[in-house]
Amino acid sequence: MSPSALLQATGISKRFGGLQAVHQVDLSVMPGEVVGLIGPNGAGKTTLFNMLAGSMPPSAGRLWFAAQDCTSASAHRMAQLGMARTFQITSVFPGLSVWDNVLAATYRHQHTDWLAAVCRTRAYRSEQARMAERAAHALQQAGLLHRRHDLGSELPYGEQRKLEIAIALATAPQLLLLDEPAAGMNPEEAGKLVQLIQQLRSQGMAVLLVEHHMRVVMGACDRVVVLSSGEKIAEGTPAEVVRDPEVVRVYLGRETVHA
């Protein structure tokens, strides 16, 4: 693998019966880089995401993350190594408050055991305080701190997407995978999402973003990878990719592009 890449997939493929959903895709994300993944519906974006996140084993190819061979690693292992993801379908617990949804995510960092919890040792109490701080920071980054007492189910759809991002941020990841985070957001919310991604990058976090909303892709991404029918058809800066004739033919020709 390239020695400096945080995430690197080489020749990664997924077959569902007779359907080649992803075919020999090479993809890398450097530390602190924001990479966009675009392509028409059915291009294989979510399937590729699921393989990168350890939610689905590849049929072929290799995957490296944080200097480890993660080709057959579980989603749990990827999370331990510092990867967090959001889902295209919302994963918020509707019956929990916004605060509890995010606090639950910080438990990845819990080190004290149940006995310490029962005895409420000093180590346990200071750890609880750190987790609460991390949850508050994640909510603040996502612009949702003022909603912390509301139930997950009470948030409008656009804010549920932000809550998913806050849940992912609460695990303090090195790489954040976002699957269509701007879905259901109005233009103002989408603009704030771009600002949030830029802010995360300035803190050294890497982001891999599947997104249809071209304004978000153009505003947030350093590099864009284009998939079509499971294959990578183009890669470059947002400005290069939108000028690529093949990309225009299979994807952008059908979309309204306001760069």
Ligand SMILES: Nc1ncnc2c1ncn2[C@@H]1O[C@H](COP(=O)(O)OP(=O)(O)O)[C@@H](O)[C@H]1O
């Ligand atoms: N679990 C699955 N079983 C069978 N086919 C699937 C499965 N998941 C996705 N597919 C198929 O793989 C292709 C790529 O799907 P997907 O990765 O969801 O694309 P995208 O996210 O780019 O819209 C589609 O033809 C889809 O129907």
Ligand SMILES: [Mg+2]
């Ligand atoms: Mg998808």
